[in-house]
Amino acid sequence: MIVVPLGVASATPTAVRHLPAVALWREGSVFLFDCGENAQMRMLQAGIKRSKIECIFISHFDVDHYSGLIGLLSTLQLQRRDKPLRMVGPKGLQEYIEWNLKFSDIEIGFEIIFIEVEHDTDAAVVIDEEDYIVEARALKHRRFCLGYRFQEKDKPGKVNAELANELGVTKDEDFKALKNGEDITLDDGTEVKSVDIVGHPRPGDSFAYVTDTEYCPNAVKLALNTNILYHEATFSDSLADKASETGHSSAKDAARVATEAQTKLLVIGHFSARYTNPHVLLKEARDGFYPAWLANELRPIYTDPSHERGILTAKVELRDLTKSNDSRGGGGRSGGHRGRSGGGGGYRSNDRGGGNRNFRPRRSSGGGGGYRSNDRRSSGGGGGGYRSRDNNRSDGGGYNSRSNDGGGYRSRNRNHRDSSSSGRSGDNKWNSDSNRSYSSRSSYDDQDRF
Ligand SMILES: [Zn+2]
Numbered sequence: 001m002i003v004v005p006l007g008v009a010s011a012t013p014t015a016v017r018h019l020p021a022v023a024l025w026r027e028g029s030v031f032l033f034d035c036g037e038n039a040q041m042r043m044l045q046a047g048i049k050r051s052k053i054e055c056i057f058i059s060h061f062d063v064d065h066y067s068g069l070i071g072l073l074s075t076l077q078l079q080r081r082d083k084p085l086r087m088v089g090p091k092g093l094q095e096y097i098e099w100n101l102k103f104s105d106i107e108i109g110f111e112i113i114f115i116e117v118e119h120d121t122d123a124a125v126v127i128d129e130e131d132y133i134v135e136a137r138a139l140k141h142r143r144f145c146l147g148y149r150f151q152e153k154d155k156p157g158k159v160n161a162e163l164a165n166e167l168g169v170t171k172d173e174d175f176k177a178l179k180n181g182e183d184i185t186l187d188d189g190t191e192v193k194s195v196d197i198v199g200h201p202r203p204g205d206s207f208a209y210v211t212d213t214e215y216c217p218n219a220v221k222l223a224l225n226t227n228i229l230y231h232e233a234t235f236s237d238s239l240a241d242k243a244s245e246t247g248h249s250s251a252k253d254a255a256r257v258a259t260e261a262q263t264k265l266l267v268i269g270h271f272s273a274r275y276t277n278p279h280v281l282l283k284e285a286r287d288g289f290y291p292a293w294l295a296n297e298l299r300p301i302y303t304d305p306s307h308e309r310g311i312l313t314a315k316v317e318l319r320d321l322t323k324s325n326d327s328r329g330g331g332g333r334s335g336g337h338r339g340r341s342g343g344g345g346g347y348r349s350n351d352r353g354g355g356n357r358n359f360r361p362r363r364s365s366g367g368g369g370g371y372r373s374n375d376r377r378s379s380g381g382g383g384g385g386y387r388s389r390d391n392n393r394s395d396g397g398g399y400n401s402r403s404n405d406g407g408g409y410r411s412r413n414r415n416h417r418d419s420s421s422s423g424r425s426g427d428n429k430w431n432s433d434s435n436r437s438y439s440s441r442s443s444y445d446d447q448d449r450f
Helices: 039-046 069-078 093-103 161-167 172-179 217-223 237-246 251-261 279-288 321-328 332-339 346-353 371-379 385-389 399-405 408-419 426-432 441-445
Strands: 002-007 021-026 029-033 053-057 085-090 112-117 123-128 132-138 146-152 206-210 228-232 266-269 292-294 316-318 359-361
Touching (some): 002 228, 021 039, 039 069, 053 069, 085 093, 093 112, 112 123, 146 217, 217 251, 228 251, 237 251, 251 266, 251 279, 251 292, 266 279
Parallel strands (some): 228 266
Antiparallel strands (some): 002 021, 123 132, 132 146
16 A cells, blocks of 8 residues: 555645645555545646546545545546546535536546445445455544545465475466365365465555544544554644644644554644644654654655555655745745755655655656655755754654664664653564564665555
8 A cells, every 4th residue: 555645734725735635556546535626736746647546535525625526527537537436425525526517517427436424424334345445434523524444354365386386286276266265176186275375364454544633532443553544633732722623633632543543653644834844743743652754745655665665656856945945035934944954864855755845857767766766865965854953852853864874763763762751662563563564674774664
């Protein structure tokens, strides 16, 4: 699974952040969670084909979360899409779409399958396919709002091809039967047991999308043991009153959900426009939960980078932040960056990768890895990043330390453990987790790993 934040703003877009939308890529299909204005454009820039959209999930009807729908549907129509599209959301979605299409005189040539959730629903399975399932749960917002959990079903265990060969298994149908747990008898009478050839089923990956909500138990249920939890963090805890007044979470709330749900990775997004530099939110989240990341627009987050890296290559990159700052002038947002002693590095390159500044065409990049190579290039510029600005931070420079010395996760974990008063054992998880893609210690040293 690859999760790509397309818009991490809340309510109003800013010069550097777009309205809410998150794309989930899985085995060639794309699932879109919310569709703020510009989502289709951001998909294009992220290197995600709109024609691959399988299903769109809308959380609720605050306009920033669905304002990109009609434009996207129009594009799909102009692209002559013919496969059906599923659209999931609170009751009213179908009426909204149909009214708009009629008003604009757009004749859609493909089938739209609406899956609407009644407004008093607490939890519902909205999609149940052969290899994945999607659950919706009501969150706690000013209006009816759904969070989603995308869960892959368990995958069959790996076949020991060498042993199968030795035993004389050659036919495809025999392999298939063995994979399905059936024992077979070969032509020469040899009995081959499935259990001898096929390993244990592997747990499927999972992703939770929780946005526009105060802390609530349903958020925890959605996020339970997920690989990736995308959780809103509109405010910092210093504005907790404002958060609850508007039905939103603080970064501290997001960390609480992540902790209770024991997710493997918390990614926070949906930042209020007042946070020109959302790093303060990240710091707050990390005080309560580790590992936590800021959602960076267009920057992919992988559950299995060894196989997924390079699949999505962004079509844009951003200008050097320093130049960008100079040209924009004024504003508090750049003070931190400019005032830092270091050159390139961590968050700065993420921001850049995140589509947050002026675009320019990608240079032809040797070796895949899209943003990754950008990050690397920029991090080569030397230390710096947020790290040097926040001298009092004990947990190092996040992406920065990873991309610079390759030892980020480890060292960060260690530092965090030292400084954490929460007593969480989450950092140990990194090294003890037996889950396949997290099991190797060295793997945490890679960038973009989740
Ligand atoms: Zn919102």
